[in-house]
Amino acid sequence: MRRNWIGGSLAWLWLIVAMVPIYWVVITSFKTQASYFITNTFAPPTEPILDNYQDVLEAGFVRYFLNSVTVSVGAVVPAVAVSFMAAYAIVRGAGNRWLRSINSVFMLGLAIPLQAVVIPVYLIIIRLQMYDTLAAIILPSIAFAIPLSVLVLANFIRDVPKELFESMRVDGAGEWGTMWRLAFPLTRPALVTVAIYNTLSIWNGFILPLILTQSEDQRTMPLALWTFQSEYGVNTPAIAASVTLTTVPIVLAYAIGRRQLLSGLTAGFGK
Amino acid sequence: MTTLAPPAARITETTAPSGGRGGALIWLTLPALLIFTAFAIVPLFGVLALSFTTWNGLGTIHPSGLDSWNTVLTEPGLLHALGITFLIMGLSWLVQTPASVLLGVFLAAHFRYRGFLAVLYFIPLLLSSAAIAITYKSLLDPNFGIGSGTGLGFLSQDWLGDSTLAVGMLVFIVSWQYIPFHTLIYQGAVRSIPKTMYEAALIDGAGRVRQFFSITLPQLKYTIITSSTLMVVGSLTLFDLIYVLTAGGPGDATRVLALDMYETGFGKSLMGPASAIAVILVLVGLLLSQLLRRLGGRGDESQQEGV
Structure with a gap:
């Protein structure tokens, strides 16, 4: 060759x-x-x-890091859990009219850009008296993680051989038991992929924290980078340290979960 | 593992168990449906409703008919923002698509480098847009940045201070950020092209270039459409990067639609007009993705250049 x-x-x-x-x-x-x-x-x-790193840490980045962890875990775990349950129901009840409509509602969601609906989201958060809390970031993040998660998980559950479901039914297991004892373990690779993908986009999220929080205590990392940069202006090395420091956790996570993420993304979009 | 790979049978099969079981299953979708409705579907209709009101973001909301739409549609700012949005969309498509296809084809064929390259290649994919924007902002500094570092005078431009250069830079940075992702998609797609097609071409005496244009590209047609849709819709919602990098400047040279919406709503406290801009954003997105889908659906005859 x-x-x-x-x-x-x-x-x-x-x-x-x-x-x-x-x-x-x-x-x-x-x-x-x-x-x-x-x-x-x-x-x-x-x-x-290492002084620059000290500056960055003293500027409160430990707090921002913990906020980002709270938001990411708080959004990704429920998002994956509810998406899995929905995907299971959509695949198992494929003949049901209602479930088909529910599925099309989720698929409609794939076309809704988050940026375009931030104003009503802001209004809803104010009305719920949740402005300037981490929960304000978490709830819309869950909602916008659902469509793609349902799509990928449903595609995956659809490949579980029908006979396995049938034998569970013969053994007298209900849908709830079948879902957790059969579908959940078999779907694990897809669950991991979806979880990593969502973690990445929520961890790096900027517009929701920008619009829904204002106080320093509630700042997440991307927003903190931005404010740090405007405060430190010409101190380029300190700014570089803040960028490096906030990037290390994701690069580490990537090194661990690389195989999963790459194969999952390839399969999810490559059709 | 490529466990997700097998193309799932579409849900057209109606043999699935229905009847009594559906009822119990519907309950399982409720948590997802509830939160999705509250924070995605309601806002989608909410933004349309808000575009017929006057609201400063804090006080009460007053219905005001078509006032907001009048404001938005008569302002030259909207056309400018639309123009800039399409310009950045088009240019970044032109840069990203050929580069991602070629890189994807290369990576799919060269197992030796893949492990090593894959680690480094995809790092841009991991960074937040804020981190990327901040890095480039310092790196592009006309006095202390890339120009002085390389000793190449022509790199010492005021990259973000000149309207044309700023747009060009933005296209470059967007490409830098997203080429890895699209490369990944193409790499996966290239690997699923049947080897026998190439063997047959080889027997017919087709060279590498010929193989690329008569087998690889046509086979990638649907992938090109998927990837283009993601690029187009993605560039419509480009916000974080531009907001941190240029904040729409210099002047309004990089003020794209999403930024125009944010500045109108949260900068000038004009939530009504901002909602109208958001509605336009949604409509343009839907229109473009429908258009691209049409493009894909027209016969499966392979067009020579894909899209």
């Missing part, structure tokens, strides 16, 4: 393009502010320092 020069050089070129900003943000985070302005911006620091 001849080598694919075009593809190959493009692949390596892209690697450089993709890596330059990441390399830059990491090395800059270890520089002093003074040396940042006088040395080459792409040269590694001569005397790496």
